[in-house]
Amino acid sequence: MPAEALGARPSSVSRRGRLLTGLLLAAGLAWASLGLAPGDALPGETGRGILRLFCEGALSPALTYEDGSAPADAPLLLVRVGGALWKTLIFAAAGMSLALVIGLLFGFLGARSWWTDDERECEVRARARAPVRRVMTLVHVSVRVLIALMRSVHELLWAVLLLAALGLTSFSAVIAIAIPYGGTLAKVFSEMLDECPRDSVRSLRAIGAGGVGVFAWGLLPRAAGDMSAYAFYRFECAVRSSAILGFFGYPTIGYYLRLSAENVHYREVWTYLYALLALVGLLELWSSKLRRRVVMR
């Protein structure tokens, strides 16, 4: 170990120390500013009753409707659960497929490696004419700003916005998922492209490949494994988001979960929760199997 690295050790510890102290102070400040009473963190009299009901529900999820929770012509509970899961999956898949298109497009345009090539940068820059360069920079920067804006608004807020603009249609739910997820995918994709090893790029360069060829055959295949693994992980998240969109009236699982919870039918709530957990768990299993295949080590 070089001497300067050894010398750097103590300071790194104090950096962490400073950061941790700052965090604790910030948390204390936050606590004070929210005016939270520690006692309120524990359930009161009524809260304990609800908690008991809720925990009992966990042990015996409903297989048929609890008393008076559905009109006579409602479908069987399990049919409804299945239908809600199906809708959840549909919204997630539609949103995610749109997000993938956005993510790939903006991910490429937002990646530094699409516009410049570290090692040949001077050459490319010298070859491109000044106005062209300026346009390139403009596109790159504006795409990055757009990505940040798409990402920084939560999918539920997009949903609220689109509900106001379009009304309650399944397309607005799909877009509400597609915009922030597209932004996130674009950000991560561009980082993956920029950070993947450059050895194959160099070889392709050496045998005379041009800019697009280098990107398509040198960078993209290198990053594709990580990119698809990440996309699948985001699909899991999309399923959760799609489930929550139900709280705003879309016919996904959140809609029924909210109804049952508001009627204090916690056994039904658990049926929906278990169904969602099973779906997410299944997808997680699938994605971990896939990841082992596609991620290059």
Added chain:
Amino acid sequence: MTDRLQSLYRSRPRSRLVRGSVAVGGLFTVWVWTSGAVEVGDFMTGRRRENLLRFVTEESVPFPLRQEGFDLARAWSWARGVLWDHGLEAAGATLAIATLAIVLAGILSWWLAPLAAANVATARPFELVVGGERLVWRALRVVVRAGMIVMRSIPEYVLAFLLLAVLGPNHAWPAVGALALHNGAILGRLGAETIENLEPGPLRTLRGVGASRRAVLAGGVFPLALGNYLLYFFYRFETCVREATVLGMLGVVSLGFYIQEARAKLYYDEMLLLIGLGALIVLAADFLSSRARRYLRSGV
């Protein structure tokens, strides 16, 4: 040459799982978009189109500008009114909820991570001896891991919704609690992985000279794992701010509360302003946490 190329082509790595998944995903996507399960283009016609036009050209314009035309000073005084009245306070509350929640999540995962790590929660921690695994330890690990899986699989929003019923409204605990539990479980898993991937040498040495489990944790595991763990921590902080904004829609006084209120009153101009403010604090948190990560990286 062609023979060799062909045989190389034939023996390329293939996976039925990957191909099957791509096929299933592709077919499902095509079906979703073509079967009418998603009402594409619905908003281009009739009432929905009118709705959209009205929203863009009228409702989303700050209301003092609607009749009297565009004027920057008037727009600013309107925006300042909203921000000073409740916007900035709610933004502060959102940040406070996120900060408190992530620190509580950190403390929670501090306990969960070692309990879920296979090299800590075992009868012979950090020892070379293989076997002698006791059922109690394995059961403990399984229980902790299962609990974490459930906690992170339930969306924060649902968790907060359920906590709201248990803890009652009028304070921020349901939001803080939901975020802390969810992120505590995620950080717990990431922390457990970090601990399991630690270089075993130093830990075994500590154990070898007679350190107890706790001593090894305090003197070896935590200091070694802290660097990587903090990177995850700040990454989750960013997500926390995003979520804290939204949890307000359940009735906790963060930005989401006023967004929901503006929506209910059909004050779409104010709603847009507050959503923009939310985006701003998410970007600020993003910037802060990436700075903190760089600060750590450059120092370690």
